[in-house]
Amino acid sequence: MSKSPEEEHPQKALGWAARDSSGVLSPFPFSRRENSNEDVTIKILYCGVCHSDLHSCKNDWGVSTYPLVPGHEIVGVVTKVGKAVTKFKVDDKVGVGVMVSSCKNCNCCKEDLENYCPKMIFTYNSINHDGTKTYGGYSDMIVVDQHYVLHFPDNLPLDAGAPLLCAGITVYSPMKYYGMTEAGKHLGVAGLGGLGHVAVKIGKAMGLKVTVISTSPKKESEAINRLGADSFLVSTDPAKLKAAMGTMDYIIDTVSAVHSLLPLLSLLKVNGKLITLGLPEKPLELPIFPLVLGRRLVGGSDVGGIKETQEMLEFCAKHNIVADIELIKMEQINTAMERLAKSDVRYRFVIDVSNSKL
């Protein structure tokens, strides 16, 4: 007989879990493994609410197993270190992102691309090396192999910095990989949510001109005045779209709803690059002709490796980049999820875990 989540491991833990595809979260007592030699135990202070958490809770991708404790934008403080831990000490401020382990042997792992390791273990809804489930950051504590823990910069607020651990690296990694960092070039950011608003900030910090591309005209003032975007394009306005044709060097597409890539591709200059980061439930429509005629590319990316995530945090620390957040208590998570489904948040919910009633 398999043990209950509370009895699986020696350290008691409290979290909130979804029990079925309704996605409704509720208190969930469970347990975490003993802190082994390579591990760090973290008291969780804050956890960002990523759109992936919502999709996972509702089993939108068909791979969820319940009970499911989401949360992969974790910030906390170290309470225990294993004997072989060299990177961290007790009381260090640390972060954990979307993965907690990988094989450490394959080409991807050896090239600091643990996120692409075929045996990568997700922070939640995955299976640990010991065969037990992984539970995420909507909980009071977590035990993680030191290799997969990030140093959290001193000068960044812990709550507003939490979303960087997923949203931040999701944007930063492809910008570096695809060479979208040349100061003075023009970046379009499609979709102004959690990912999009961080893309605007990182783009500006890299010295790019940034245009927000959105279906909601009412986001314009925020985009320009609050986030510092240079311009705003309403993508449902054919005349405005036409006027902007062939003006952008790069586009980051954060939209996860199913959409055609043709309008976005038309905005790109020759040699332009469109990176799609959203995870739609169905295939997208891709026109080939604009790629051929203008030597354009369409690529994707999935978070980033640990080394790169640390580099991203340091970049954000240097440029004072954090997310715009709405701090909530765990007890408000279901309401927050409903609002997130309607994109009713500027721009990330973050759970004040240590001050919540778990």
Next chain:
Amino acid sequence: MSELQEEQSHQIAFGWAATDSSGILHPFHFTRRVNGQNDITIKILYCGIRHSDLHLIRNDLGISSYPIVPGHEIVGVVTQVGTKVRNFKLGDKAGVGGLIGSCGSCDQCQNDLENYCPKRMHTTTIFDNGGDKKYGGFSDIFVVDQHFAFSIPENLSLEGVAPLLGAGITVFSPMKFYGLDKPGMHVGVVGLGGLGHLAVKFAKAFGMKVTVISTSPSKMREAIQHLKADSFIVSHDLKQMQAAMGTMDGIFDTVYPHHPLMPFLNLLKFNGKLIMLSGPGLEKQTELSIMPLIFERKMIAGSSAGGMKETQDMLTFAAKHNITADVEVISMGYVNKAMDRLAKGDVHYRFVVDIANTVRPPKSIS
């Protein structure tokens, strides 16, 4: 750099043209500009036939403007040079590809990417935008700004070089640009026609392992024994496709008709690149799951021809590695039959018209 030349007067020219969407070519008298100060005049010896010529004369894209003299893989001998011409002299072997002009001042032109200039001029008029009609290489002579002409290496056969000016640069340019030119890499080539067979030759010359992916099992022997591809996969053979999953650094897709791309994305390794060289339909969109792009950081990109400088570089590379196209030389009288055969893919792998010997105005033949 090119400028539109003031046409002082014209000179007689003769060629073969299509005058309606049947695409049937027949003798056609017309004129070309006289040789300007930046121009060279070429007596055309050979001209390759591309699929795009076929589409143009049959109005497959719905935008053709007749009469059309097709042909933009032109090789010949220089018979006149303008007073400002420095790159060519009389008697030189010279070639012209798909471009004969560009604006000279935009970002693309400034970066030797004339083929992406928004105001570029094609060798054959593709659609009527009110400018002067441009007549292509199915004719006896050609007048072109020296900037858009290429020196032909001495050691390559002229009929075999002609297709390099269209198909050759179309595959060479993306190999260099997308970094799919490193020894030891493994690339796939989808489609074994004019573009595809040259992609195999260039890829092998770069020291890469090459797998040809084709719908025709009958092409396997040629691919392996003659073109020296390392392996051959039939694209509708699920077992073969499955065995090849995740093995390629890049894939060059040369196939024109609309076709699914997921099976090719699956053949790519992590970080793999699918390079589209032909446009599946003009406006048709392809349904694509984003998952391989996101979870395996794969990308899909395109490329079209190449700039003048890199075309010359390509010729130098081809000369060094003895790369020419596999051609079937035909007389102009055969051209309509050739077009029918081309439509069925019945050529190994390029028709090249022997212009010098078979294109003359009727009164000269007797």
